[in-house]
Amino acid sequence: MIFLYWRTLFNMSLYPSISPSSNECVTAVELYIKCRNLVNKDLMSLSDPLAAVYLFERGSWNEVGRTEKITNSLNPEFSKPVPIRYYFEEVQKLKICVYDIDNETSTLSDDDFLGEIECSLGQVVSCSPFTKTLSRGGSGSITVSAEELSEAGEIITFNFSGENLDKKDFFGLSDPYIEIFRQTQSNWQLVHRTEVIKNNLNPKWKPFELKAQTLCKGDRQLKIKIDCYDWDSDGSHDFIGSCVTTLGDMEKATDKSLSWPLMNPKKAAKKSSYKNSGKLVLRSIRVMKLTSFLEYIFGGMQINFTVAVDFTGSNGNPRKPDSLHYMDPYQPNQYMQAIRAVGNVCQDYDSDKYFPALGFGAKIPPSMQVSHEFPLNFNMQNPFCAGIDGVLAAYQNCLPQIQLYGPTNAAPTINHVARFAYSAQMEEPQKGAHAYFILLMLTDGVLTDMNDTRSAIVQASYLPMSLIIVGVGNADFTNMNMLDADNDILRDPAGRPAARDIVQFVPFREFAKNPGSTKTRESTSIELARHVLAEIPKQVEGYYRMRGIPANPKRAAPPPQPAPSAAAPAPYPHNTQAPSAPAPYPQNMQAPSAPYPQNMQAPSAPSL
Secondary structure (H helix, E strand, O other), rough: OOOOOOOOOOOHHHHOOOOOOHHHHHHEEEEOOOOEOOOOOOOOOOEEEEEEEEEEEOEEEEEEEEOOOOOOOOOOOOOEEEEEEEOOOOEEEEEEEEEEEEOOOOOOOOEEEEEEEEEEEEHHHHOOOOEEEEOOOOOOOOOOOOOOOOOOEEEEEEEEEOOOOOOOOOOOOEEEEEEEEOHHHHHHHEEEOOOOOOOOOOOOOOOOEEHHHHHHOOOOOOEEEEEEEEEEOOOOOEEHHHHHEEEHHHHHHHOOOOEOOEEEEEHHHHOOOOOOOEEEEEEEEEEEEEOOOOHHHOOOOEEEEEEEOOOHHOOOOOOOOOOOOOOOOOOOOOHHHHHHHHHHHHHHOOOOOEEEEEEEEEOOOOEEEEEEOOOOOOOOOOEEHHHHHHHHHHHHHHHOEOOOEOOOOHHHHHHHHHHHHHHHHHHHHHHOOOEEEEEEEEEEOOOOOOHHHHHHHHHHHOOOEEEEEEEOOOOOOOHHHHHOOOOOEEEEEOOOEOOOOOEEEEEEHHHHOOOOOOHHHHHHHHHHHHHOOOHHHHHHHHHHHOOOOOOOOOOOOOOOOOOOOOOOOOOOOOOOOOOOHHHHHHOOOOOOOOOOOOOOOOOOOOOO
């Protein structure tokens, strides 16, 4: 068996081939390999195995590294790691080949081949330990286990206020803000500045987050200085007072508030009766270990992937070539390409590989009434499809049975998935970080229920859920960008803000192959998936950090999972839990108007 052990690489200079970019969601990892029950190719002794790792890139297998050779062993455990970059948003095909080394040359073509495995990095990460049998003439089994040595550290949420601050303005009260510094060898380094609270001697600043590494280099006894100023529009801010403390002291505010006198040395030197210039109060502090996306995956978190397809009349008659739903015998339409591109990545993180597939905006049998929330297989108790191929088959099979209609209402489908995300959230006290939901919604035009959709997204932002919207066709999607709140906080019509940004919107045409282009359909799919899925790891981390939920301990090896059959699964008994759903799939498909309590409040501290 082959065992892969993963480490996060923080000293990137050791690995010149790995160049991090602020625009890339990349994790550098190391692969450690061991084998079991290899075939013996030597007559007078045992094999001398070495493992080489290949990555499929740009149409060919490229070696990314190899282990050392171990002599006379059919069960080698290699100590030399192989560094590689891991991207959640890509399907990274991996091949590990084992050779019996009989010479001192660096080439492997003249050595005996002992066998190989093929898998994806996503499979290794999500199914760790991952078990597979050696192929191509080899013997023995292969176990791939993944582990990340995270040195992400801690993140600290502070909640500060001031009491009885000095009045600095002649015609009004002070406009206070605070600056936080950490001590260096020769000076003080500014690490945070709060917002200004206008005309207030008892301000309450918004909670904020700092990494422990930023605040004090992780040293709980390193001195921290906090200065308080009165803001002035001309930039000549007036010093109110200062205090010095440590993170170790501030952590005492976990159970109760702490306060420090703000001292102004100039005022103290002038007046013997001077006591202080007010107090700085730490109302609360929360220290939380920073947990990476991979740690949540290693702890058994499953990604539950759902597809929702727009069947409104604006797509055009599916029987005509100009329809967005037209089934061209030579190439898949944009709906199918998008489902394949995103689904191929997400399926590696779902152990049973059964996915709900929904539709909206069509008249459906038998009553031919308009529905904005129906399963593509028309099975209300079991809308799950076997793999991405099953989703595409259900999509193709349903088209002749429905009538495209309208309007384009997205909120029912979002609320539908949010209901299951809420159910998973309710199980977090017992199961921890066990389930996260991704809804891929494909639509050909601007939504007609924009206000309801905004409300649904704001509600879903409090849940373990992300929403990917792909615009199909050539419609004007300008108004859809407001849902993808990269630069501003999305609010519902009542003004309630989203807890976090969970939406990624992109028009498919930005990635589609244009006439005369050398771009292939495969490269289009890769670019689309990379774009819409790149933010998912940070959204997962942000949700669980908001909830204060660490990763579960690394799980034991699961039993081998059979590949899903192409045939549609039989309906689930009413007392059996449907795959990938946190609760038995309800017979009543109508989503509640609010999938979770309306009084849930946004997190006090913004996500990083």
